[in-house]
Amino acid sequence: MPTNIPVRLVRKDGGLIPLNVTTLTLDVDRSINPHTIPFAGGERFAFDLNMAKAVILLEGVITDDDLVSVELGRSAKASIDFSTTGTEGVYNSVSGRTNNIHQPFVGSALTALVADLTADDFADVGIPQLTIQAKDGTSYIIFFIKSDTTYGYDLGGSGEYHVSIGEADDTMRTAAEIAGYLRDLINSGANSNALSSRFTATRVDSTNTDEPDTTVVITLDTTGRDNGNGTPSCKNGNKKDPLSETFVGGIDSASEFTNMSAGDKVMSLFATLNNSNDGGSIVPVINALNRLQPGNLNKKYGDYIKGIQIPFNSTLNNTTGEKYAAKNFFMPTGPFHDIDSKHPNKAKDASSRVVNPNATGDKAFIKGTVTKATFVQLGGEPIYQFNIQFVPVEHII
Numbered sequence: 001m002p003t004n005i006p007v008r009l010v011r012k013d014g015g016l017i018p019l020n021v022t023t024l025t026l027d028v029d030r031s032i033n034p035h036t037i038p039f040a041g042g043e044r045f046a047f048d049l050n051m052a053k054a055v056i057l058l059e060g061v062i063t064d065d066d067l068v069s070v071e072l073g074r075s076a077k078a079s080i081d082f083s084t085t086g087t088e089g090v091y092n093s094v095s096g097r098t099n100n101i102h103q104p105f106v107g108s109a110l111t112a113l114v115a116d117l118t119a120d121d122f123a124d125v126g127i128p129q130l131t132i133q134a135k136d137g138t139s140y141i142i143f144f145i146k147s148d149t150t151y152g153y154d155l156g157g158s159g160e161y162h163v164s165i166g167e168a169d170d171t172m173r174t175a176a177e178i179a180g181y182l183r184d185l186i187n188s189g190a191n192s193n194a195l196s197s198r199f200t201a202t203r204v205d206s207t208n209t210d211e212p213d214t215t216v217v218i219t220l221d222t223t224g225r226d227n228g229n230g231t232p233s234c235k236n237g238n239k240k241d242p243l244s245e246t247f248v249g250g251i252d253s254a255s256e257f258t259n260m261s262a263g264d265k266v267m268s269l270f271a272t273l274n275n276s277n278d279g280g281s282i283v284p285v286i287n288a289l290n291r292l293q294p295g296n297l298n299k300k301y302g303d304y305i306k307g308i309q310i311p312f313n314s315t316l317n318n319t320t321g322e323k324y325a326a327k328n329f330f331m332p333t334g335p336f337h338d339i340d341s342k343h344p345n346k347a348k349d350a351s352s353r354v355v356n357p358n359a360t361g362d363k364a365f366i367k368g369t370v371t372k373a374t375f376v377q378l379g380g381e382p383i384y385q386f387n388i389q390f391v392p393v394e395h396i397i
Contacts, residue, residue: 306369
């Protein structure tokens with residue numbers, strides 16, 4: 001396992017339960033039953049209907065917090081993908097199916113917007129804006145303007161940050177250029193630019209469209225939880241915004257089981273696994289109540305285990321200069337996946353927070369639940385050994 005990044009069980013309310021796993025087993029059974037063909041010299045045939053069964057086995061120990069190194073603090077990260085505005089359903093008349101197709105951010109709508117803007121002017125009503133908030137709560141607005149100056153601060157005495165999305169003659173910048181200008185603006189400390197002391201930005205390939213150098217990953221300057229930052233946020237008039245993910249994954253320099261003894265942790269897990277349910281997955285009335293009273297229902301159903309985060313060391317798409325970057329295992333299911341969508345370069349950082357534990361297809365975790373758990377106290381000491389069986393499953397009813 002990557003150093004200081006544990007396996008985590010994901011609760012229905014988004015809470016994470018870290019486990020000190022010493023042995024991890026990923027088991028897949030393709031459920032293929034071969035049959036011998038009569039009079040064929042021992043040849044066999046089988047039907048492969050892609051009906052795989054999977055199970056994840058975890059072995060490890062649970063100790064008091066002061067007997068094991070806790071997770072190191074990490075800074076929250078956000079991303080902005082300028083290659084796409086997200087997916088839209090497009091009907092294919094040949095197959096009769098509606099497929100989700102990524103719509104480009106730099107398209108006809110943005111081109112028309114740039115044509116309506118005045119060069120180097122921050123007063124246009126429809127000018128796109130990007131807001132990012134630092135760990136200290138200070139917010140910064142970056143204007144996407146028409147300008148021959150690619151990026152900067154205090155252009156023409158405006159006192160504003162800007163990134164160019166089009167030249168003065170209405171020539172559009174590419175998605176990769178816009179991403180590069182934003183990265184350079186954030187990292188540049190020149191001309192009283194305060195962004196570089198609060199954020200760090202890198203440019204990477206899009207995990208949504210695979211277009212190179214079109215996504216900007218922004219990291220907060222200080223470790224710790226994001227505290228509901230809610231940014232980056234875009235304001236683009238009636239035009240569609242680039243696809244973005246808000247700051248997530250920040251953790252304080254402490255264990256998620258802060259101040260708990262080994263017995264406290266086992267008590268919590270044992271009680272949860274003995275009596276918890278998904279609550280409202282198939283009952284519309286409960287779903288309606290959940291929207292009206294999320295706090296009360298989170299107390300009743302929030303501790304249900306909905307998924308698992310399993311980190312691994314990856315050598316792909318690393319921007320830090322280190323050999324490895326910690327990523328999360330994901331398990332793509334569904335009829336529309338292909339070779340590209342199952343490639344490990346689609347894996348998300350191990351620090352990614354699960355925004356919606358009910359979602360399917362989220363690469364931040366593997367959806368499923370615990371089907372069996374055994375806890376054994378060793379020699380009367382405050383140390384417990386555990387064996388947990390986790391079964392991946394998308395739809396729990």
